[in-house]
Amino acid sequence: MPAAAHEPEVIRDKAAMRAWSRRRRAEGKVVALVPTMGFLHDGHLSLVSAAVAAAAGPVAVVVSIYVNPSQFAPTEDLATYPSDFAGDLRKLAATGAVAAVFCPPDLYVRGGRPDASESGGAISCLEQGDGYGHETWIRVERLEKGLCGSSRPVFFRGVATVVAKLFNIVEPDIAVFGKKDYQQWRVICRMVHDLDFAIEIIGSEIVREADGLAMSSRNVHLSCEEREKALSISRSLVNARTAALNGNSHGQQIKDQIVQTLEEAGGQVDYVEIVEQESLTPVERIDRPAVICVAAWFGKVRLIDNIEIQPPS
Ligand code: PAF
Numbered sequence: 308m309p310a311a312a313h314e315p316e317v318i319r320d321k322a323a324m325r326a327w328s329r330r331r332r333a334e335g336k337v338v339a340l341v342p343t344m345g346f347l348h349d350g351h352l353s354l355v356s357a358a359v360a361a362a363a364g365p366v367a368v369v370v371s372i373y374v375n376p377s378q379f380a381p382t383e384d385l386a387t388y389p390s391d392f393a394g395d396l397r398k399l400a401a402t403g404a405v406a407a408v409f410c411p412p413d414l415y416v417r418g419g420r421p422d423a424s425e426s427g428g429a430i431s432c433l434e435q436g437d438g439y440g441h442e443t444w445i446r447v448e449r450l451e452k453g454l455c456g457s458s459r460p461v462f463f464r465g466v467a468t469v470v471a472k473l474f475n476i477v478e479p480d481i482a483v484f485g486k487k488d489y490q491q492w493r494v495i496c497r498m499v500h501d502l503d504f505a506i507e508i509i510g511s512e513i514v515r516e517a518d519g520l521a522m523s524s525r526n527v528h529l530s531c532e533e534r535e536k537a538l539s540i541s542r543s544l545v546n547a548r549t550a551a552l553n554g555n556s557h558g559q560q561i562k563d564q565i566v567q568t569l570e571e572a573g574g575q576v577d578y579v580e581i582v583e584q585e586s587l588t589p590v591e592r593i594d595r596p597a598v599i600c601v602a603a604w605f606g607k608v609r610l611i612d613n614i615e616i617q618p619p620s
Pocket residue numbers: 342343344373375378466469470488491
């Protein structure tokens with residue numbers, strides 16, 4: 308990736324974004340999209356590098372920054388989700404690799420008719436246009452369930468819908484997603500397959516702090532003590548993978564060990580699951596490519612992490 312700073316063009320308007328992408332493609336460039344919710348860290352910047360690497364030629368990288376309300380339930384942390392737009396722009400400029408930043412003000416408008424079953428009835432009435440807000444959703448029906456979908460029932464329909472909108476507006480050739488959000492990555496791959504989006508989806512490896520903590524915008528909310536305790540997540544995942552590669556393929560034993568480690572560290576476990584890498588179907592034995600996925604609370608912060616395992620054949 309070039310090291311020289313390069314100010315990305317900031318685009319807010321949907322039509323302007325689409326026209327920009329079409330111009331870049333007419334110039335012979337591959338348009339690569341990196342969707343984010345801002346408060347960027349090195350994990351996001353690695354997605355930019357992955358976009359450049361995947362394009363293998365002239366590329367126009369677009370980073371979208373949009374904190375998507377539709378993927379947060381009313382009880383979740385939308386209001387406190389961290390943001391630093393000026394800092395984000397500085398970091399993206401420093402990569403020298405980002406041509407445009409797309410930050411639309413209004414990709415999703417909550418409607419005037421609360422859907423009590425899915426929102427807890429707490430939707431605020433930000434009525435616009437016809438007063439009914441957003442009515443159309445994309446659901447990846449099987450993959451959105453289980454793992455994070457169990458405790459976050461509106462999350463993946465919000466992600467899939469807004470990502471589909473970004474795809475329709477930016478019209479990228481390539482889009483890059485981090486594998487830290489493993490289920491999200493698989494949901495997007497499936498949506499692209501099922502709906503025939505002509506977009507190549509790249510899954511980019513997890514980026515970790517030196518001590519192993521998976522990078523996340525939410526880490527900023529951890530106290531020093533909570534952050535130290537949260538290291539139990541990556542440590543227990545690495546130990547589990549070592550055990551699996553050394554012949555312990557017994558899924559329940561491995562899960563129990565991780566739960567015990569997290570609870571001893573003071574974490575509150577949301578889930579520990581071992582699933583097939585593509586279908587996300589639970590496996591009882593790690594005798595095929597699998598991924599161990601974890602979500603746990605440390606203080607008021609819910610963290611997710613995972614580790615892929617390719618057992619020896
Ligand atoms: O991973 C994220 O930051 C978000 O879920 C995404 C993909 C930008 C959709 O809002």
